[in-house]
């Protein structure tokens with residue numbers, strides 16, 4: 090595997106002969122966007138957009154417009170409905186599209202995590218069946234990885250899939266699946282073999298979400314969002330042809346999925362630029378602090394100016410880090426786990442950004458009138474920690490950096506070589522009745 094080029098590595102290869110010149114593409118995109126995409130409604134912040142239940146339907150409509158115009162799936166291979174362009178074309182398009190309403194909810198995880206994993210490990214039939222529908226906005230995907238018993242030690246999961254002729258029977262529960270209620274398919278990691286060490290008994294499946302035996306419950310969060318879901322599986326029959334990769338080698342698929350996830354959450358995915366699509370200059374998407382300083386009448390305050398400048402500098406460093414690390418990985422100078430570097434930086438920077446926003450907002454973040462920017466920052470602060478957990482916690486990124494990049498000794502694991510059924514672990518939770 091280490092020496093094989095994966096399908097998604099093509100994105101970083103030299104442009105194929107006949108690839109449209111970057112500046113010509115930029116001009117064509119600029120004109121097309123102006124004629125076809127609705128202008129961004131400035132009153133809707135990314136946070137408000139996240140809360141809109143109907144955003145899934147809207148995103149599918151917008152994606153269809155992009156698809157019909159030949160601007161969808163820019164970095165996806167042509168044979169699966171994409172445009173076969175380079176990372177630079179995607180970055181140019183993202184920059185040009187900043188003033189328009191875009192289907193951002195499809196960025197993560199559908200485009201930047203699940204589709205690339207499917208490209209890397211899916212069979213030809215699986216890719217032909219799903220990638221074109223993903224690119225056209227017909228299919229939305231999510232990931233079923235974390236379980237109520239824990240997410241960091243992913244290989245210890247206890248949702249089981251038992252072979253029964255041509256199908257696997259799935260039982261157990263997944264949790265924290267972002268947007269599962271509005272999605273169509275999931276990549277689900279389940280245990281298929283219990284008598285081997287934990288990493289060697291897992292299999293990755295394509296699971297149709299809305300079918301008999303699967304119950305999806307939305308979880309109401311403190312910020313008012315119901316994005317997160319928990320799913321309960323009750324004897325769900327999954328066709329054996331839905332296995333992605335090899336049976337009992339799901340860890341290889343999961344490792345690659347997590348690579349794409351770190352890239353996506355860290356802002357380095359070639360399939361999008363940044364979680365919210367890289368709004369704003371340099372893909373940082375951060376003009377909100379200046380707006381906030383203006384709204385609170387504090388643009389002349391030297392301390393406020395320093396905080397805004399600090400945040401700006403942090404964003405510029407982040408953009409440079411992404412560029413350096415992604416280039417390093419694509420040229421083989423850095424190992425794949427180096428994605429943890431920009432993933433960790435993005436999470437730490439996002440927390441600092443939230444802290445600065447709260448300081449600028451002051452008391453307005455605690456009590457506000459409808460539509461008040463300071464109040465919006467107060468609500469956003471409630472999910473300050475999300476970036477340091479989604480895609481693997483900061484502590485897990487630090488473990489990866491120390492062990493797999495710096496070559497420090499691996500963390501002790503008592504269960505490493507033990508068959509999973511001899512290791513003490515939680516039972517699979519059942520649906521509350």
Ligand SMILES: Cc1cc2nc3c(=O)[nH]c(=O)nc-3n(C[C@H](O)[C@H](O)[C@H](O)COP(=O)(O)OP(=O)(O)OC[C@H]3O[C@@H](n4cnc5c(N)ncnc54)[C@H](O)[C@@H]3O)c2cc1C
Pocket residue numbers: 198231232233234235236238239240241242264265266267474475476478479480481482483484485488500
């Ligand atoms: C915004 C967001 C979106 C998400 N989307 C999805 C999704 O779509 N699908 C999905 O399956 N999951 C999703 N998750 C879940 C996410 O993957 C888990 O929250 C994450 O892996 C941590 O797992 P946990 O919450 O069970 O914490 P635990 O694993 O229980 O960890 C608890 C704490 O212990 C620390 N810890 C654990 N092990 C170690 C160790 N070995 N060394 C040092 N510290 C350690 C962790 O860092 C953490 O601080 C999402 C989470 C967030 C916040």
